[in-house]
Amino acid sequence: MSNALPRPVRAVVIGFPNVGKSALINRLLNKRVVESARRPGVTRQLRWIRISEQLDLLDAPGVLPSLLKDQEAALKLAICDDIGEAAHDNQRVAAALIDLLKHLQAKTPEAVPGNPLLDRYSLDPAHLTGESYLAALADSRHQGDIERTARQMLNDFRKGILGAIALEMPL
Ligand SMILES: Nc1nc2c(ncn2[C@@H]2O[C@H](COP(=O)(O)OP(=O)(O)OP(=O)(O)O)[C@@H](O)[C@H]2O)c(=O)[nH]1
Numbered sequence: 648m649s650n651a652l653p654r655p656v657r658a659v660v661i662g663f664p665n666v667g668k669s670a671l672i673n674r675l676l677n678k679r680v681v682e683s684a685r686r687p688g689v690t691r692q693l694r695w696i697r698i699s700e701q702l703d704l705l706d707a708p709g710v711l712p713s714l715l716k717d718q719e720a721a722l723k724l725a726i727c728d729d730i731g732e733a734a735h736d737n738q739r740v741a742a743a744l745i746d747l748l749k750h751l752q753a754k755t756p757e758a759v760p761g762n763p764l765l766d767r768y769s770l771d772p773a774h775l776t777g778e779s780y781l782a783a784l785a786d787s788r789h790q791g792d793i794e795r796t797a798r799q800m801l802n803d804f805r806k807g808i809l810g811a812i813a814l815e816m817p818l
């Protein structure tokens with residue numbers, strides 16, 4: 648047996664931005680000790696938090712691969728609000744979301760309940776590309792304002808208003 652004084656286990660919370668790392672720490676302590684909000688890049692510094700006498704957790708900024716070669720993976724991260732808004736184009740990301748939802752409905756219907764775009768916006772994406780769907784929706788809802796339409800759709804997806812949708816199934 649070691650004679651060393653007992654000291655807390657030290658662990659690090661690591662993950663993509665905006666996935667709830669800081670929220671987990673707040674939840675474990677039942678109070679707001681670290682900043683947590685619905686956008687990527689909230690935590691800026693490393694900070695040790697004493698959870699209990701047995702456990703210290705290090706809250707850390709979200710991390711992304713330095714080079715995202717896989718364009719599809721990058722778009723999915725942007726769709727899920729894991730990449731700061733400054734680094735992507737809402738209209739391109741929303742159009743990619745539409746194309747992806749159509750693809751998922753055809754390939755893995757169990758990942759997409761119903762027809763989320765038709766159900767939410769009363770406009771069927773079946774015969775439109777993501778880009779043309781976004782433009783048609785902008786014309787019918789927002790006087791042709793495609794940026795506003797894209798933002799609203801991304802917000803609807805991120806808040807779960809389009810439904811519980813899995814962009815990827817476990818391998
Ligand atoms: N629905 C749901 N939302 C959660 C859960 N955990 C966290 N959130 C929300 O996710 C958002 C991001 O939480 P944060 O704790 O700031 O995420 P983070 O991983 O620390 O983000 P960065 O510091 O930016 O890397 C917040 O709006 C949380 O309320 C959860 O279990 N369920």
Ligand SMILES: [Mg+2]
Nearest residue numbers: 668669689690
């Ligand atoms: Mg955080």
